[in-house]
Each structure stands twice: as C-alpha cells, then as structure tokens.
Amino acid sequence: MSDVARAAGVSPALVSLAFRDAYGVSKSSRDHILATAAKMGYQPNRVASRLASKTDDTLGVFLLDLHNEVFADMFDGMREAAQLTGRELVLAVGSVSGGLDRPALDSLVRARVDVTIAAGLLLSDSELAAYSGRLPLVSVARIVPGFDAVASDNVLGASLAVEHLLSLGHRHIVHLASPPTDGYLGRREGYARAMKNAGLTPHVITCGYSRSAAFELVGPLLDSADRPTAIFTHNDQTALGVLDSVHSRGLRVPKDITVVGYDNTSATNLPGIDLTTIDLHPVDLGRRAAEIAVLRSKDPASEPMVEVFTPSLVVRASSAPPQL
Template identity: 45%
Template sequence: MIPPALPGPRRPVTQEDIAREVGVSRTLVSFAFRGAPGVSSETRQAILEAAQRLGYRQNAAAADLARKRPSAVGLYLLDLRNEVYADIFQGIREAAEDARNRLILTVSPSANSLGRSSVDSLIEARVGIVIAATLLDPDADIKELAQIVPVVNVARRVEDVDSVYSDDPAGAEAAVRHLLGLGHTRIAHLTGPPHEGHQGRRQAYERVMADAGLPPFVLTAEDYTQEAAEKAMRPLLAGSDRPTAVFAHNDELAVGAREAAYSLGLTVPDDLSLVGYDNSRISRLHGIDLTSVDLRALDLGRSAGRVALERLADPLAPAVDLKSSPHLVVRGSTAPPHPVRDQRPGRNHQKDRA
C-alpha cells in the first residue's frame, strides 16, 4: 500500500487572497495597509480582519519598494553590554514603534571598534536612515557616510549631520568640581582610547584641574569596559601616591575602578571617591551607589527617534543640532578625603583646608 503524500509547504497568503475574501480590489487592499486615503473605515476594518483570519504577513521590504522610499530605521549600538545603550535603544524603539517603522539593529563587535562595517550591513538591508549610538569613526568618515544614507548621531555631535547629544564638558565640569568641593586634590581621570568627537569629558577635566592649580592625571584603559578599567587601575591604586578620587569617563569604567580598589583592600568612599558618567542602572544598585552624571539616555533615545522620523519625512531639511544639559546625581561613592590619605608633599592637608 502506497502511503498518502505528505502535505507540502503552505503557500503564503497574498493581498489577492484578502481581496477575494472581502470582495474588493487588490489595489484597495494595498491602500488599506498603507493607510492611504480613499478607503472607508468599515472597509479597512474588514480587510484587516480578513488578513488576520487568513494569516497574512505583510512584506515590509516589498512595501518600501512599492513606495520607492525605505521606511526602515537602522540602529547601530556601540556596546550592548553597557546599560546606557540599552536605555538609548528603549527610547528609540518607543519612537519607531509609535510610528510603525521597522527597526533593524546591529551592534559593534567590541567597545572600541569603528562602526562603518557594522553600519554597512544596515545599508545592505535597505534602511532609510541610520541612528548611530555611538560611532567612534572620524567626523570626516561620518559626513561621508551621511552622503550615502541619512545619519542621526546619538551622544556625539558631528557638524552638518543630525546630532542629538548631551553637553559633555558641562557634565564633566560638574563632576570634577564636586570632588574639589569635597576637598580632594589628587583626582585622576580614567578614560578609554582617544577618538575624535569623544574628548569633551577629558578636556573639561583637564581645564578644571588647571583652573584649580592642580596637576591633571589621565589614565587610559584599553577600552571602555569594566575589565579594562580594573586592569588599568590596580597598579595605580597599589602605589604609595595613589589618587584619593577618580572621575571616570563612564559608569562601566567607574565600576571597574571600584573592583580594583576592593581587590587591594581599599574601600569606597573612605579610601577612594568615585564619580562615573551616564547614570546607568548599575550606578543605582544597592552596594554600588555611584555618584554619576546623568545624560538622560532614555530621553536622548526618544529625541533621536523623533529626529530620524522627521528626517525620513523631510530629507532636505537643515541638520538638527540638539544639545541637552546633564546633571550630577550625588550618591554614596563620594566623600571628603581621609586626612592621612590626601597629603601633598611636605604639607598637612587639614592645614591646607583651614
């Protein structure tokens, strides 16, 4: 006996199937899905119900081709392990979903990688715009990229390219002045490799220290991760002339510095005050309690999403330059320096402060 033939793969439901089901033309079905005028609310509802009943899945890429204008939003994230990028992503997703735009995500292979190769994959996916959080590429390369596909920079400013960013120099100045106000004089700055467009925090630190008549000390980690920070900080903290405070480029580096301190038997803030940057979720954890500069990552994401949608609607509009003001959130990781730990050569710190 010959067994019955197995059923083959089910044919995808098409707009023609929906048109036959409802008794309308395929063009009217297409108009209904696109939200175009000329379709009554009753007919549109009947079409959508039939589509759901039949199991229709709209091909968004084909819809873009029919409109002759890509509507998908490409999103590039520098480091998915860093929680500030998760907040930025959430804000962008809210904006894109409200407008029913597809969101296509790509992530950098490392926290210190240039982003052009990753962005190229978004271009190959025919996105209409790229939101970049955050490209480490030189300004000239980003401007060249923006000639191929519109770009919205997040947490970085590039002249003549849409940019949504926080005032990094102002945030860094608030952080360093907070430590100076507590009485610290040996304040180090922990950062990652230098990249064009990402030096505002370091430059502000150096300026404020110079204004206070104090020598700056910049320590550069291999990248912007906790592991790199811990590796870079341990030799410094093991020395006899260690700093009493550290201002880190981001919260990830600050937490790495904290781990290095505790591994050497030092405590925060008694032996070392720490200030991070981003005000990410990790800074608010019990036991971490990190003083940090809040750049309002969720709001940056929402604003970047809105700017991207506006750019899709009006490709020829002038470049957007949207700067927000950060603020310092003081928590338990900063305190006045221990009198014995903060003596400059030949001087008593308590007398200096008197």
C-alpha cells in the same frame, strides 16, 4: 505571497491587499487569507513592501555596545518616540573596539532604512563623511560635522564632576579617559580644564570602554604608594571596573578612595554600588534623536539639526571627603 495565494485559492494581488488591509477585500476573504498565512508561518517582508509602496516607516538604529546600559536607556527613548509615529526600528550593533561600526552601518544601508539613529559611533569624522548622501544619520552623544546630532555637554559634565570632588577636599584626582577619538574628547577636556583652574596638575590615563579594561588598568594605581584619593571615569562601566578592583584589594569606597562615573545608568543606583555620576539623560537623548530622525525623513534637504542637552551631577555614597 504566491504560496499563500495558492493555498488560499486566491490571487497574489488579493493577498497583498489583505495584508495591507486595503479597500476591496471583504472581511471573510481577509480573515481566510490571514488564517491561511498564519498556518503557513508567513511573515510579510516589511522592507520589500516599504520599497514597493515608497513609504517612509523604518528607522535604523546603531548601538555601540549592548553590555553598556546607557545604550539600552537611549534605545528606550528611541523606541518610545518611534512608536508614537508608527515607525519600526531596525537594529545593528557594534563593538567597543569599533571594528564593527562600518559593517553595522553598511547593513543598514542595505536594509534601505530612511534614517539611522547612531549611538556611540567610533568611526572618525572623515570615515562617517563617506556615508553622506547614502545614509542619513542622527548621531547620539556625539556631534559629527554635516549630520544631525543630539548630544550632552560633556565638557560641562566633567567639570561638574571635578568641582564636586574639589568641594569635598580632593586634590589628587585621576581621570580614566576614553581613547582620544573624534567626537569623544569633551570629558577629557572638561576634567583637565577644571583641574587647571584649581591650580592642579591633571593626571589622565586612557582606558577602554569596558568594565574589565578598567579593572586591569587601575590595579597598579591602587597599589602605588602615591594612590589618588579620587578617580573620575569616562563612563559608568569603567567606574564599575574600578569598584571591582578596589574591592578585590580589600579597600573600601569611599573611605579609602572616592569613585565618580559618568552616564547615570540604572546599575549605579543599586545597593552596595551607590555611584556618584553625571547624568547625561540618555532616555531623553534617544527620544529626541528619534524625533529628529522622523523630521529628517520628511525633509531630507534641510540643514543639519544639532541639539545639546545639559548634564547634571547625581551625588551618591561613593564620594566623600578624603581621609587625611
């Protein structure tokens, strides 16, 4: 601001008033200051100005993986709600390995955001507890004790997927489950419960979060003499990896094997994929998480707010009765 003030021939205080559109600056002076700043390529430091004015207008956002469309869908909901309240979003991104969770959260602490909306955190509950008091969190798609959260009923969602497969006549159903970490056991639990209720033995294989991980992992399963008739995956990315592996072997979905995913990302509805999946309503989750973040910023001392959404089954062409 000092540089702009010198170039415009005014005081730094007047520059500050002009950029905040505050009372006491004539239109001609403000236009002159803004034009000078534009020529110099000046951009106001919103974090610094927020700290100086003690206003609450910035929300942090943590997304686990930009390659997974479910997080982009969640972000769309967050952005929509944030814009309605005049809040700006500061983004930090993790990785499917979980190794970037802590650095990403620490960067949001340093940015002094009011509240962080976190989608896909892989840190344990005890590790996240260390952020209590210094980084208010609204967890998306996972319930973390002591923090606000917006989640989907994953036990129910997985049960819906298995019950759909059972209704088609499948009995040999394999579940590619996410790594067993805090907050992400519901889909595994729902699958196992539905299988046992049907008098069947669960067959769980732990798989990472990426498409490539599923492609490699499922190969031996598809090549075995005792190939399952259906595979239910813990997210759509891994379901796409299963489809890749199936097609690479000259097999066909759903004639040779049925595949069901989880998340209902936009790619699942593309021609040639038509993936049956569970819709956790990611845009709605993101929107509500941002609304709760705004409420939290206004009332830091209130009890944690936790809301659980009901998922739904979306049936497409990738599921059909087994070929006997």
